[in-house]
Every structure is written in C-alpha cells, then in structure tokens.
Amino acid sequence: xxxxxxxxxxxxxxxxxxxxxxxxxxxxxxxxxxxxxxxxxxxxxxxxxxxxxxxxxxxxxxxxxxxxxxxxxxxxxxxxxxxxxxxxxxxxxxxxxxxxxxxxxxxxxxxxxxxxxxxxxxxxxxxxxxxxxxxxxxxxxxxxxxxxxxxxxxxxxxxxxxxxxxxxxxxxxxxxxxxxxxxxxxxxxxxxxxxxxxxxxxxxxxxxxxxxxxxxxxxxxxxxxxxxxxxxxxxxxxxxxxxxxxxxxxxxxxxxxxxxxxxxxxxxxxxxxxxxxxxxxxxxxxxxxxxxxxxxxxxxxxxxxxxxxxxxxxxxxxxxxxxxxxxxxxxxxxxxxxxxxxxxxxxxxxxxxxxxxxxxxxxxxxxxxxxxxxxxxxxxxxxxxxxxxxxxxxxxxxxxxxxxxxxxxx
Numbered sequence: 001x002x003x004x005x006x007x008x009x010x011x012x013x014x015x016x017x018x019x020x021x022x023x024x025x026x027x028x029x030x031x032x033x034x035x036x037x038x039x040x041x042x043x044x045x046x047x048x049x050x051x052x053x054x055x056x057x058x059x060x061x062x063x064x065x066x067x068x069x070x071x072x073x074x075x076x077x078x079x080x081x082x083x084x085x086x087x088x089x090x091x092x093x094x095x096x097x098x099x100x101x102x103x104x105x106x107x108x109x110x111x112x113x114x115x116x117x118x119x120x121x122x123x124x125x126x127x128x129x130x131x132x133x134x135x136x137x138x139x140x141x142x143x144x145x146x147x148x149x150x151x152x153x154x155x156x157x158x159x160x161x162x163x164x165x166x167x168x169x170x171x172x173x174x175x176x177x178x179x180x181x182x183x184x185x186x187x188x189x190x191x192x193x194x195x196x197x198x199x200x201x202x203x204x205x206x207x208x209x210x211x212x213x214x215x216x217x218x219x220x221x222x223x224x225x226x227x228x229x230x231x232x233x234x235x236x237x238x239x240x241x242x243x244x245x246x247x248x249x250x251x252x253x254x255x256x257x258x259x260x261x262x263x264x265x266x267x268x269x270x271x272x273x274x275x276x277x278x279x280x281x282x283x284x285x286x287x288x289x290x291x292x293x294x295x296x297x298x299x300x301x302x303x304x305x306x307x308x309x310x311x312x313x314x315x316x317x318x319x320x321x322x323x324x325x326x327x328x329x330x331x332x333x334x335x336x337x338x339x340x341x342x343x344x345x346x347x348x349x350x351x352x353x354x355x356x357x358x359x360x361x362x363x364x365x366x367x368x369x370x371x372x373x374x375x376x377x378x379x380x381x382x383x384x385x386x387x388x389x390x391x392x393x394x395x396x397x398x399x400x401x402x403x404x405x406x407x408x409x410x
Contacts, residue, residue, distance in 0.1 A: 082098055202215035261280070
C-alpha cells in the first residue's frame with residue numbers, strides 16, 4: 001500500500017514538473033515567435049508557430065501565424081487560418097479584426113466592413129475598430145458613411161483626439177464644391193517694364209467621374225489686357241489610374257489663341273506616382289507641341305517630385321524642368337513648399353506665353369509657398385518667387401512675384 005502511494009506521488013510530481021516546464025517552453029517559444037514576427041522575420045515566426053500548433057490548437061498562436069501570412073501578402077493562407085480560429089471561437093474579436101485588414105488590403109471593401117461590424121457588435125467602444133471602419137469607408141469613397149461613423153462614435157465617446165482629427169479630414173471630401181479667387185503680380189528690376197498682373201476666378205466640383213474646374217483669367221501685360229477661359233478635368237480611369245485634360249481659349253494677344261493638355265497618371269507601389277502627357281499651344285502665327293513627364297514620391301510627411309517639359313523645334317529642342325518639395329502637417333491642405341524651376345513651363349500662367357519663341361528663352365526661378373486650411377472650409381495659399389528670365393535671347397532681367405489665393409469649400 002505504501003509503495004503504491006509513493007508511486008502515485010512520484011507520478012503526480014513528474015506530471016506537475018512536465019506541465020510547468022511545458023508552459024515555460026511554450027511561453028518562451030511564443031514570445032520568441034512574436035519577436036521574430038514583429039522584427040520582420042516572418043518565416044522564422046511561422047516555423048515556431050507551426051511547431052506549437054502541432055501540440056494542440058491555440059487561438060493566439062494561430063492568429064500570429066495568420067498575421068505573418070497577411071503581412072507577406074499571402075491572403076488566401078491567412079483566410080484559411082482565420083476561419084479555423086473563428087470555428088473554434090466565433091466571438092474572437094482579434095480574428096474579426098484581422099479578417100477586416102485582410103479584406104481591406106485585398107480591395108474587398110464591402111467584406112472588410114462586414115467583419116468590422118461583427119467585431120463592433122462585441123465591442124462598440126473600440127476606437128481602433130471605428131477608425132478602421134471609417135478608413136475603409138473612406139477608401140471606398142463612401143465619404144458620408146465614414147463621417148457618420150466617426151460622428152456617432154465621438155458623440156458617445158468624448159475626448160478621442162485621433163477620431164476627431166480624422167473626422168475633420170474626411171469632412172473635406174463631403175464638400176464637393178469650391179470657389180477660388182487668386183491674384184499674382186510681378187515686379188521687374190528694369191524700371192521701363194511695367195508690373196504684370198493676373199487675376200483668376202474659378203469654380204470646381206468633385207463628381208463621381210473626377211474633379212472639374214472652370215476658370216476665367218484676366219491679365220495685364222505691359223499695357224495690354226485680355227481674358228482667357230479654361231476648363232480642367234481629372235477623370236478617374238481605374239483604382240490606380242487617372243487622367244488630366246485641359247482646354248483654354250482667348251481672343252486676346254496676351255494669351256495663346258487655344259491651349260490643350262492631356263496627361264495619364266499612374267500610382268505605383270511604395271508611394272510612387274508618375275505620368276506622361278503633352279501640352280499643345282496655338283498662337284496666331286504658329287503652333288507648338290510640348291511633351292511632359294512627371295515622377296513623385298511620398299517620403300514620410302514630404303512629397304518630392306520632378307517634372308520635365310520637352311519642346312521640339314526647327315532651331316533645336318528646348319528642355320525645362322521643375323523640382324517640387326512639400327512638407328505636410330496635420331492634413332493634405334496644410335503644408336509648406338519649395339519649387340525650383342529651370343526653363344519656361346507652359347503650365348505657369350504667370351509667364352503669359354504669346355508666342356512659341358518664348359518657350360526657348362532661358363529662365364530660372366525659386367518659389368516658396370504656404371498652404372493653410374482655416375475653419376475646415378477656407379484654404380489660403382500664398383507664395384513669393386525670385387526669378388531670372390530672358391525677355392529675348394541674351395537680354396536677361398530679374399523679377400519678383402507675390403501671389404495669393406483664397407478658396408471656399410461648400
């Protein structure tokens with residue numbers, strides 16, 4: 001009898017030690033898997049997770065395994081694992097949250113919203129889930145729904161600064177109309193050149209096909225005054241592609257008789273954007289075709305871009321370019337910018353091209369600007385320019401420009 005008791009006690013001791021040791025090994029191994037996963041070593045993390053799961057199913061381990069697959073873009077593998085987690089635990093909020101991410105990254109916005117809603121039924125106060133749902137709605141261009149979701153959350157949960165910040169940002173997309181008034185004046189270093197002035201009034205509207213702007217330009221150039229009427233459009237082509245179209249006409253010699261532009265933009269991976277296009281200017285005595293290309297990239301809070309203009313001609317090819325850098329702050333409407341220019345740009349309205357010979361003149365410029373959003377419905381932009389340009393070949397002059405514009409969103 002005593003011997004049997006000793007055997008039982010020994011067995012219980014061994015089992016207890018094995019349980020403790022197994023728990024320690026599991027904890028250490030799972031922590032190690034998490035460390036590898038968040039350090040970007042996903043393959044090592046998956047190897048450890050599979051080894052743990054071979055001893056028995058664990059939701060936390062399976063979720064980590066699924067997350068690593070999703071971070072590598074292997075969404076089908078992620079779905080298999082997350083479905084298994086939900087089969088064991090249908091109420092698992094983390095699994096529903098992970099599913100929302102996978103469907104969002106896959107572009108399945110409606111499905112992503114379904115998973116967000118299921119998770120919110122379990123935890124309606126989660127700021128993370130509300131922000132995620134609003135972001136998905138916004139990406140799906142359901143701006144009113146995104147704003148409504150945030151407004152409803154803020155009414156019930158005061159003091160959430162990130163939710164309030166996003167609400168202000170998304171409200172801008174509901175305001176489909178805008179009117180703008182701008183004024184530009186140039187001063188030259190030679191006294192006999194009168195100041196050059198341009199006033200412009202425009203109306204813009206966002207539509208489901210893209211943004212459209214109608215503009216009237218009034219210019220005073222060396223004693224001459226003239227009007228130009230323009231239309232700009234940015235049609236949506238697909239998720240990663242959109243276009244730019246421009247047409248303008250004038251009966252004044254201050255402006256080209258007709259101007260047209262067309263450009264195709266594409267969003268590339270890793271926050272790159274590029275385009276190719278052309279501008280066509282028709283003067284009273286000649287026409288000119290200009291080819292343009294552009295490349296830009298977001299680097300943190302900075303936007304950096306380069307644009308070139310190439311103008312073939314009978315006397316040679318003219319090349320000009322622009323370098324632009326912006327530093328964004330709380331939203332896309334608050335930034336400071338720097339622009340460096342070389343050569344003549346057909347997109348710079350202040351130049352007031354009235355002949356194709358002006359495109360070949362040498363020019364250098366530096367512009368600094370500030371763009372600021374006021375009370376969520378007013379946008380002010382102001383800039384100063386220093387430049388050096390040729391009036392005609394071999395006859396340079398310096399100029400200084402001040403420009404300001406005010407826009408109202410409604």
